[in-house]
């Protein structure tokens with residue numbers, strides 16, 4: 001006896017076709033897969049994307065080493081800034097270097113005479129690039145009280161070397177000096193390797 005296979009009814013065929021279409025609709029609404037899903041959670045939490053400029057500027061600004069250089073009375077406020085009360089080491093700057101070759105910041109803490117000027121210029125020239133100068137105190141900015149009365153005083157360090165930040169006062173307090181250093185950090189943060197301005 002011949003066995004005739006049972007054929008699905010038209011209603012069953014319609015149901016099957018409808019189910020296929022519903023499955024396709026559901027698949028098309030599924031969110032795209034996360035492109036970083038393959039990263040382990042620990043790694044994902046420890047990856048930071050940034051630019052080379054931002055990374056280098058952050059490193060430079062966080063480790064400015066001042067030259068050990070203090071020609072006159074402003075030095076006492078600079079020393080106070082470096083001590084525990086004002087704590088410049090918060091900014092990675094506690095290492096004052098006795099050699100200009102290991103320093104990248106000159107803080108002009110005092111009056112500059114023309115007799116000393118060639119030596120100061122030499123110290124600046126020996127500092128490593130990139131380097132910065134912070135003119136501290138009225139004497140550093142413009143010669144201060146000696147500017148008009150003394151033939152021997154340089155009327156501002158910017159007569160012999162380029163100055164990046166000016167901090168006026170006679171003498172400026174350690175807080176003012178710290179403020180000037182924060183200004184310098186902002187300037188460093190805007191530097192660009194492509195523009196060669198840093």
Ligand code: SF4
Nearest residue numbers: 073074137138139170
């Ligand atoms: S600014 Fe005033 S405290 Fe500073 S070096 Fe000149 S005279 Fe001295």
